[in-house]
Amino acid sequence: MMEAERILRKAARGERLGMDEAATLYAEADFFSLGQAAHSVRLGKHPDPVVTYVVDRNINYSNICVCGCRFCAFFRAPDQEGSYVLTREELTRKIEETLELGGTQILMQGGHHPTLPLSFYEDILRFIKDRFPIHIHAFSPPEIVHFAGLGGLDVGTVIARLRAAGLDSIPGGGAEILVDSVRKAVSPNKCSAAQWLEVMEEAHRQGMHTTATMMFGHEEEPHHRLEHLMALRELQDRTGGFTAFIPWAFQPANTAIRRPPETAVSYLRLLAVSRLVLDNFDNVQASWVTMGPKVAQLALRFGANDFGSTMIEENVVAAAGVHFRLSVWEIRRIIESAGFKPRQRTMAYQLVEDSYRDNP
Amino acid sequence: MLDVKLYNEWGLEDILGKIEAGRRLTIEDGERLFACPDVLAVGALAHRVRRGMHGDAAYYVVNQHINYSNLCVNGCRFCAFGRKKGDPLAFELSLEDILNKVRARSQDPITEVHMVGGCHPTLPFGFYEEALRGIKALRPELRIKAFTAVEIAHFAKLEGISTIEVLERLKKAGLDMLPGGGAEVFSPRVRSLLCPEKLSGEGWLDITRQAHELGIRTNATMLYGHMETERERLEHLDALRRLQDETGGLVCFIPLPFQPANTGIRDVRPTTGVEDLRTMAVSRLMLDNVPHIKAYWVMLTVKLAQVALYFGADDFDGTVVEEKIGHMAGAESEQALTRSELERVIREGGFRPVERDCFFEEVGRGGNDKTAVLTTKGTKE
Numbered sequence: 214m215m216e217a218e219r220i221l222r223k224a225a226r227g228e229r230l231g232m233d234e235a236a237t238l239y240a241e242a243d244f245f246s247l248g249q250a251a252h253s254v255r256l257g258k259h260p261d262p263v264v265t266y267v268v269d270r271n272i273n274y275s276n277i278c279v280c281g282c283r284f285c286a287f288f289r290a291p292d293q294e295g296s297y298v299l300t301r302e303e304l305t306r307k308i309e310e311t312l313e314l315g316g317t318q319i320l321m322q323g324g325h326h327p328t329l330p331l332s333f334y335e336d337i338l339r340f341i342k343d344r345f346p347i348h349i350h351a352f353s354p355p356e357i358v359h360f361a362g363l364g365g366l367d368v369g370t371v372i373a374r375l376r377a378a379g380l381d382s383i384p385g386g387g388a389e390i391l392v393d394s395v396r397k398a399v400s401p402n403k404c405s406a407a408q409w410l411e412v413m414e415e416a417h418r419q420g421m422h423t424t425a426t427m428m429f430g431h432e433e434e435p436h437h438r439l440e441h442l443m444a445l446r447e448l449q450d451r452t453g454g455f456t457a458f459i460p461w462a463f464q465p466a467n468t469a470i471r472r473p474p475e476t477a478v479s480y481l482r483l484l485a486v487s488r489l490v491l492d493n494f495d496n497v498q499a500s501w502v503t504m505g506p507k508v509a510q511l512a513l514r515f516g517a518n519d520f521g522s523t524m525i526e527e528n529v530v531a532a533a534g535v536h537f538r539l540s541v542w543e544i545r546r547i548i549e550s551a552g553f554k555p556r557q558r559t560m561a562y563q564l565v566e567d568s569y570r571d572n573p
Numbered sequence: 574m575l576d577v578k579l580y581n582e583w584g585l586e587d588i589l590g591k592i593e594a595g596r597r598l599t600i601e602d603g604e605r606l607f608a609c610p611d612v613l614a615v616g617a618l619a620h621r622v623r624r625g626m627h628g629d630a631a632y633y634v635v636n637q638h639i640n641y642s643n644l645c646v647n648g649c650r651f652c653a654f655g656r657k658k659g660d661p662l663a664f665e666l667s668l669e670d671i672l673n674k675v676r677a678r679s680q681d682p683i684t685e686v687h688m689v690g691g692c693h694p695t696l697p698f699g700f701y702e703e704a705l706r707g708i709k710a711l712r713p714e715l716r717i718k719a720f721t722a723v724e725i726a727h728f729a730k731l732e733g734i735s736t737i738e739v740l741e742r743l744k745k746a747g748l749d750m751l752p753g754g755g756a757e758v759f760s761p762r763v764r765s766l767l768c769p770e771k772l773s774g775e776g777w778l779d780i781t782r783q784a785h786e787l788g789i790r791t792n793a794t795m796l797y798g799h800m801e802t803e804r805e806r807l808e809h810l811d812a813l814r815r816l817q818d819e820t821g822g823l824v825c826f827i828p829l830p831f832q833p834a835n836t837g838i839r840d841v842r843p844t845t846g847v848e849d850l851r852t853m854a855v856s857r858l859m860l861d862n863v864p865h866i867k868a869y870w871v872m873l874t875v876k877l878a879q880v881a882l883y884f885g886a887d888d889f890d891g892t893v894v895e896e897k898i899g900h901m902a903g904a905e906s907e908q909a910l911t912r913s914e915l916e917r918v919i920r921e922g923g924f925r926p927v928e929r930d931c932f933f934e935e936v937g938r939g940g941n942d943k944t945a946v947l948t949t950k951g952t953k954e
Contacts, residue, residue, distance in 0.1 A: 244883050244923065245575050245617040252613070473914060477876035478883070478922040507846025507877040514613055514847075543842075550845040552610045 217242040221250040224489040227257060235439045239486045244478070251485035251516030258495055259518050264548040265496075265558040268541060269318045269350075270311045270525035274299050274337065278324025280355070282400035284389070284431050286467035286532040288324050298326070301340060308345050311525055315541070317559050318348035320384055320522070325359040325402075331371060334360065335378035342379035349379055350560050353386035354412035358404040368408075369415050376419060382560050383416050385424035385459065390433045391441045398432050399470065410448055417454025422561055425455050425494075429483065430463040430475030438483060442490045449493045456562055457496035457519060460487055461503045466534035477508045481515045488516025496562055502530050506539055506547055513551045519558075520544055575617045583609050585618075592618055597814075597861055603807040606855050612847050619854035619885030626864065627887040631924035632933060633915045636685040636891035637678050641666045641704065643901075645691025646727070649768035651757070651799055653835035653901040655691045662901075665693065668700065672707045679712070682938070685891070685931045687752055688719040692727040698739070701728065702746040709747035716749040716931045718792075722780040723755030726772045736780050740787050750931050751784050753792030753827060759812050760805040767800060767838075774809075778816055785822025790932065792867075793823050797852055798831040798844035806852065810859040817862045824933060825865035825888060828852050829872050835901060846877050850884040857885025865933055875910065879922045888933075889919060 220234045221242060230238070238247065275298040278288035289296035299307075311319060319341075334352065341349060352360075352375065361371045372383075389396060391406040404412075413423050425445050429438050449455050460483055462475035480500075488497050499517035501509035502524060509520065523541050539547075548555040556564050580589040588602050598606075606615050642665035645655030656663035666674075675686065686708055705717055720728075720743065729736045740748075757764065759774025772780075781791050793813050797806055817823045830844040830852075844852075857866050868886035870878035878889060892910055910918075912928075919926040928936040 245613055248613050249575055476918050476921045477880050505874055505876055510846040547845050551847045
């Protein structure tokens with residue numbers, strides 16, 4: 214405990230933590246001291262008591278996927294009942310609704326479709342950009358690696374072509390745990406940790422921003438979570454291209470992994486440790502979608518400075534049986550009730566003129 | 574424990590001093606704790622007190638909830654449970670229905686039946702006595718925690734006898750404890766707005782005092798997050814603290830966040846997590862003479878209830894099956910938790926699970942019983 218207190222003071226001074234120090238904190242630090250240290254580091258980076266959020270919609274262009282990850286409740290096989298690829302009409306309607314609700318971006322992801330060529334995705338991007346002034350945050354690294362494999366292209370070419378067609382930024386999904394032994398067990402057909410990092414490095418090199426996620430609480434050990442953080446920190450040192458880190462807890466219902474969900478205290482501890490380890494990340498997001506609004510609100514005192522997205526639509530976590538719903542007003546009220554000022558932002562964490570400023 | 578400097582920064586060093594010295598906080602102290610922007614600072618104080626009283630223990634009970642009827646003459650505006658006769662959602666259990674519910678769980682290692690209902694317009698007092706006798710005949714080892722002070726007052730009125738006589742007769746029929754509901758917020762201002770027909774705050778305290786004097790221990794609740802002020806919450810806590818000084822009969826205090834869905838109160842938003850945790854912590858700090866504080870997961874959600882173990886709570890309540898009152902008001906929690914899931918959540922929070930009975934006596938279990946998994950409706954195993 215004494216050692217943990219020493220490490221916390223070191224982190225609060227803004228000094229970098231090593232793997233062993235992170236492990237000591239994660240295992241031993243007092244709950245309140247950990248939260249306090251994470252919050253003080255957060256205040257060092259963002260002295261104004263502002264908590265940001267983004268108004269956007271998750272659009273899943275298709276749920277057809279040949280990956281078969283064991284933690285996923287969303288995917289369908291190509292011929293399975295309930296499989297779909299969105300039509301242009303559906304896509305148009307979803308984007309129109311998003312803009313009407315003051316949205317600034319869409320997060321668009323799908324599965325690993327076995328046959329659709331890269332040109333299909335380029336066409337979608339052009340179709341959207343020709344019609345709508347909206348930021349497209351789309352295609353997680355595993356999808357990009359999949360597109361490359363299917364088309365016999367290298368990752369750099371895929372990113373450049375998608376970017377030319379209108380892609381603005383890449384979401385940090387599919388990172389799961391960036392340790393290959395874990396990935397082999399839970400998502401054997403998905404890209405490796407090195408490939409995930411390579412896509413992000415290449416995107417950053419081409420001038421694109423991305424986010425980074427971690428899905429924890431399935432079959433990994435605690436030290437794998439810390440290795441994941443170290444891998445992200447190392448890449449961020451080289452590129453500076455990550456805008457935010459978003460840890461979220463695996464939701465086991467309807468998946469092939471039988472274990473109970475991660476608890477709130479474990480989540481808050483991991484969030485705080487992430488803030489302390491990721492000293493080169495500006496933003497850390499709370500996950501109300503998986504933890505519920507009440508715990509996510511407390512996360513704003515455990516290192517998070519962002520409340521994530523309003524999620525006008527969300528399908529993947531919902532498929533795992535978790536249905537939290539929040540309006541923009543509700544998000545603003547939660548942020549205010551925690552003692553912060555809510556501000557709408559873009560994917561690049563620029564503040565925008567709030568489309569929702571005065572409560573009704 | 575957080576750095577002392579933090580309390581100087583927030584101007585709470587005198588409150589920290591009182592807590593260290595074991596001295597009682599005033600209502601004004603409570604107001605300053607509600608006003609402190611740093612919920613972690615307040616929580617850490619409550620955790621210090623909680624650890625001093627209970628160490629790393631976190632209690633739970635293996636229990637069964639029975640709501641005998643939701644017919645109710647009161648019509649409180651905050652309630653989504655109570656119904657009038659003829660309402661399609663109204664229900665009433667017969668004596669046999671109640672006993673069948675107990676029989677249905679006869680293989681489960683339950684130690685407590687928690688039974689409450691509305692203020693039924695016509696059921697005779699004998700019904701409740703028979704229900705208690707029937708349950709005790711089926712499972713004599715069970716403790717029955719039943720009937721709020723509001724129901725006790727209602728029985729007395731309907732039967733034309735005193736509340737003391739009601740309590741005496743129920744005790745004789747097998748009643749072990751009162752659950753402490755119906756306290757809401759004692760403030761007459763709030764009650765006149767929310768539940769004008771219901772027993773007054775003074776009446777609730779009187780009946781609870783009578784129960785204690787008859788040797789019937791009770792819990793006490795507070796329903797917050799509707800129309801009351803923080804001051805009114807603190808006055809409620811202070812009234813309980815004074816009652817406890819007199820009788821010592823309160824076992825556990827249960828702060829309940831108001832759930833507005835499906836109630837007659839449309840203009841109030843649900844409480845937020847930080848507000849729930851702060852209220853929990855202030856309750857622990859104010860109620861220096863009440864041994865236990867419950868994080869009732871049915872109202873808080875399991876996730877927040879686990880966090881609340883760091884904000885003054887030492888009890889996680891129970892396995893609860895077929896809870897209706899909170900869920901009819903839109904509570905988003907599960908219907909039931911298995912014992913193994915309760916223990917896991919407590920342990921992963923960093924606490925030591927201790928099974929208790931309704932009086933918080935530790936329940937010793939031998940062999941297989943300890944690992945028994947309760948298979949119940951709503952269980953996800």
